[in-house]
Amino acid sequence: MALVLVLASALSSLWLSRWQALVACSLAVMGFNYSFVPPRGTLSVDLQADVLLLGTLLLVGGMVSVLTTRQRELLARERSHLERLEQAQAWGDALREADDPATCAPALQSLLAQITDAPASLWLAPSPGDEATEGHLWGPATAVQQEGLRHCAQAAQALGPDTGRFEQQSHTYLPLRGRARGLGAARVDLAAGPQTAPLRQHAQALCDQMGLALERAAALRSASAAREAAQVHALRNTLLAAIAHDHRTPLASILGAASSLLAQDDRLSAGQRQRLANTIVDEAAQLTRMTDNTLQLARLDSPGLVLHRDWESVEEIVGAVLARVRGRRPGRVVTVAIAPDLPLLRCDAVLMAQMLENLIDNALRHGDGTPVDIVAERRDTRVALTVGDHGPGVPPALQTRIFDLFYRAQGGRGAGVGLALCQAIARVHGGRLAYRDRPGGGALFEYTWTAEPAP
Amino acid sequence: MILTVLLVEDDRELRATLRESLALEGYRVLAAASLADARAQFAQPAHRDTIDVVLLDLGLPDGSGESFLAELRAVRPIPVIVISAHHTDDPKVRLLDAGADDYLVKPFSLPELFARVRAALRRRGTRVEPALTHYEGEGLVVDLKAHSVRLHGSSVHLTPTEFNLLARLVRHAGQVVTHRQLLADVWGAEFVEHTHYLRLYMGQLRAKLEEEPAQPRRLLTETGVGYRLVDPGG
Numbered sequence: 001m002a003l004v005l006v007l008a009s010a011l012s013s014l015w016l017s018r019w020q021a022l023v024a025c026s027l028a029v030m031g032f033n034y035s036f037v038p039p040r041g042t043l044s045v046d047l048q049a050d051v052l053l054l055g056t057l058l059l060v061g062g063m064v065s066v067l068t069t070r071q072r073e074l075l076a077r078e079r080s081h082l083e084r085l086e087q088a089q090a091w092g093d094a095l096r097e098a099d100d101p102a103t104c105a106p107a108l109q110s111l112l113a114q115i116t117d118a119p120a121s122l123w124l125a126p127s128p129g130d131e132a133t134e135g136h137l138w139g140p141a142t143a144v145q146q147e148g149l150r151h152c153a154q155a156a157q158a159l160g161p162d163t164g165r166f167e168q169q170s171h172t173y174l175p176l177r178g179r180a181r182g183l184g185a186a187r188v189d190l191a192a193g194p195q196t197a198p199l200r201q202h203a204q205a206l207c208d209q210m211g212l213a214l215e216r217a218a219a220l221r222s223a224s225a226a227r228e229a230a231q232v233h234a235l236r237n238t239l240l241a242a243i244a245h246d247h248r249t250p251l252a253s254i255l256g257a258a259s260s261l262l263a264q265d266d267r268l269s270a271g272q273r274q275r276l277a278n279t280i281v282d283e284a285a286q287l288t289r290m291t292d293n294t295l296q297l298a299r300l301d302s303p304g305l306v307l308h309r310d311w312e313s314v315e316e317i318v319g320a321v322l323a324r325v326r327g328r329r330p331g332r333v334v335t336v337a338i339a340p341d342l343p344l345l346r347c348d349a350v351l352m353a354q355m356l357e358n359l360i361d362n363a364l365r366h367g368d369g370t371p372v373d374i375v376a377e378r379r380d381t382r383v384a385l386t387v388g389d390h391g392p393g394v395p396p397a398l399q400t401r402i403f404d405l406f407y408r409a410q411g412g413r414g415a416g417v418g419l420a421l422c423q424a425i426a427r428v429h430g431g432r433l434a435y436r437d438r439p440g441g442g443a444l445f446e447y448t449w450t451a452e453p454a455p
Numbered sequence: 456m457i458l459t460v461l462l463v464e465d466d467r468e469l470r471a472t473l474r475e476s477l478a479l480e481g482y483r484v485l486a487a488a489s490l491a492d493a494r495a496q497f498a499q500p501a502h503r504d505t506i507d508v509v510l511l512d513l514g515l516p517d518g519s520g521e522s523f524l525a526e527l528r529a530v531r532p533i534p535v536i537v538i539s540a541h542h543t544d545d546p547k548v549r550l551l552d553a554g555a556d557d558y559l560v561k562p563f564s565l566p567e568l569f570a571r572v573r574a575a576l577r578r579r580g581t582r583v584e585p586a587l588t589h590y591e592g593e594g595l596v597v598d599l600k601a602h603s604v605r606l607h608g609s610s611v612h613l614t615p616t617e618f619n620l621l622a623r624l625v626r627h628a629g630q631v632v633t634h635r636q637l638l639a640d641v642w643g644a645e646f647v648e649h650t651h652y653l654r655l656y657m658g659q660l661r662a663k664l665e666e667e668p669a670q671p672r673r674l675l676t677e678t679g680v681g682y683r684l685v686d687p688g689g
Contacts, residue, residue: 311651
């Protein structure tokens with residue numbers, strides 16, 4: 001009978017807390033005394049042996065209870081420790097997977113709320129160079145609490161109950177610590193007392209993971225920004241040098257001709273004067289085209305580009321460009337073959353004309369004086385506009401580079417802007433510009449696009 | 456009779472060059488460096504009635520020329536030629552649609568400028584020539600009153616739409632006519648976006664009136680702006 005009692009007290013300690021179990025055990029021993037130990041019906045004990053028995057029962061029952069509950073507590077602590085480890089690991093994985101750790105902030109906020117079983121809020125400091133902004137806040141926070149968050153992040157030290165700083169605060173503030181500085185802070189609801197210490201440590205560990213990730217991301221960002229800036233700087237220098245260099249050549253001709261007209265006026269024949277004046281006009285026109293190309297290229301590369309697309313006739317664009325080219329190179333042979341009934345082309349006519357003019361100029365310049373042929377024809381669902389010459393063509397090794405900005409043919413004049421611009425114009429129109437060797441010798445530039453039905 | 460040009464251009468060098476060469480061509484030149492300046496010139500009673508053509512730069516320090524164009528037109532139908540600094544993205548087409556007569560893109564040559572001024576004056580029926588109902592140039596003879604079109608002496612048959620299109624260009628011979636103006640005047644105001652009509656009919660017109668339609672000598676394309684019937688006076 002006494003053993004049943006011991007068993008019951010052991011079992012009860014599986015559910016009850018240590019003190020409850022001890023009280024239950026004492027009550028059970030008293031009940032046993034009352035019911036079974038003579039004289040029955042009273043709590044008094046007659047025999048010394050019974051006193052010993054009851055004492056032993058009480059002792060054994062109490063010990064069983066204490067041991068069982070201690071075991072339970074150890075188990076629970078172990079379990080929560082494991083849980084926290086897993087939580088920290090999962091949190092670390094989530095941070096690694098995120099492109100920008102800042103996007104994990106709401107997850108951290110809810111994680112903190114979950115482990116403390118109370119609302120939490122989180123504040124991320126503005127990134128360096130962006131100090132004018134307020135930073136980002138997740139969750140509720142009064143003005144005082146926001147001040148607390150800011151202070152905590154700045155000092156990179158926890159504050160609140162049991163932290164040694166601002167202990168009168170009702171909430172605990174935990175910094176998101178990086179290696180060098182605090183990148184933000186979290187406000188959690190943690191009571192004072194030794195039992196919350198592990199929980200605070202856990203919360204701080206989660207916050208620090210976030211802090212380190214934020215710091216790493218910021219470092220990566222600033223490194224890539226610096227790299228980009230260096231590239232932009234190098235490109236800009238190349239660009240400025242190339243433009244300036246290319247503009248010097250026509251400028252030299254203009255200055256030469258104009259100064260000759262000024263200084264040698266009385267010794268020049270009428271024919272010579274005319275030739276010099278022509279040089280000035282031609283070179284100025286060349287300079288204008290180069291400037292137009294550069295400006296247009298800059299425009300095409302700028303964000304928010306608006307194309308003035310309309311239905312255009314290929315024949316018209318070719319005609320308009322040819323009139324201009326013939327005007328300045330009257331001696332050169334340019335043949336045109338445009339297939340009848342070509343579909344209209346939806347494009348920005350000014351750009352398309354500029355592309356064609358560059359291609360024709362290019363062929364006239366590098367074609368060794370051979371005739372230039374312009375052909376427009378249908379190819380199944382596509383339309384092709386080609387400009388070809390019978391000159392030496394482009395050596396295979398250079399064919400991939402001719403569309404590069406500022407690549408210049410040997411002895412070539414004019415910026416490498418021309419073909420780069422053509423390529424950009426083709427790109428914004430969704431067409432394709434390619435170089436091909438011409439069967440029988442010569443260079444062939446081919447712009448193709450998908451025929452669209454006109455409305 | 457001396458014709459007067461109001462030149463509105465803010466760049467001093469260009470203003471001086473244009474002023475001198477226009478004077479050499481026999482025009483009297485009034486110069487202005489800003490819109491305010493131009494308004495002041497125009498407000499003078501002595502100038503108001505004598506200005507025959509306005510050259511208006513669009514890149515002025517005190518605004519675009521749109522309001523000034525309207526003010527000029529409110530007084531008298533003075534021809535206005537706009538001078539623009541860009542090929543694209545600027546108010547030049549808007550001003551042409553609003554009634555400016557022609558345009559030049561910087562940099563331009565002086566013979567181009569003189570041709571534009573002559574064409575603008577002719578169309579307005581100023582003291583140079585009466586307004587155009589008759590066109591004769593490059594072997595093409597068009598008589599709008601008689602409804603006849605002849606090319607190198609032989610009669611050319613045009614459909615009514617083709618004829619209307621040609622007539623619109625003849626009335627402004629030598630001057631640009633914008634896509635929008637052509638569509639509105641030939642097809643109607645609700646068709647101003649139907650540029651493909653224009654391409655189609657212009658192609659047909661060129662097939663009938665040009666020896667080589669791909670290399671037109673009479674019906675010229677002003678890329679991105681409109682069309683121009685070549686100036687019969689050269």
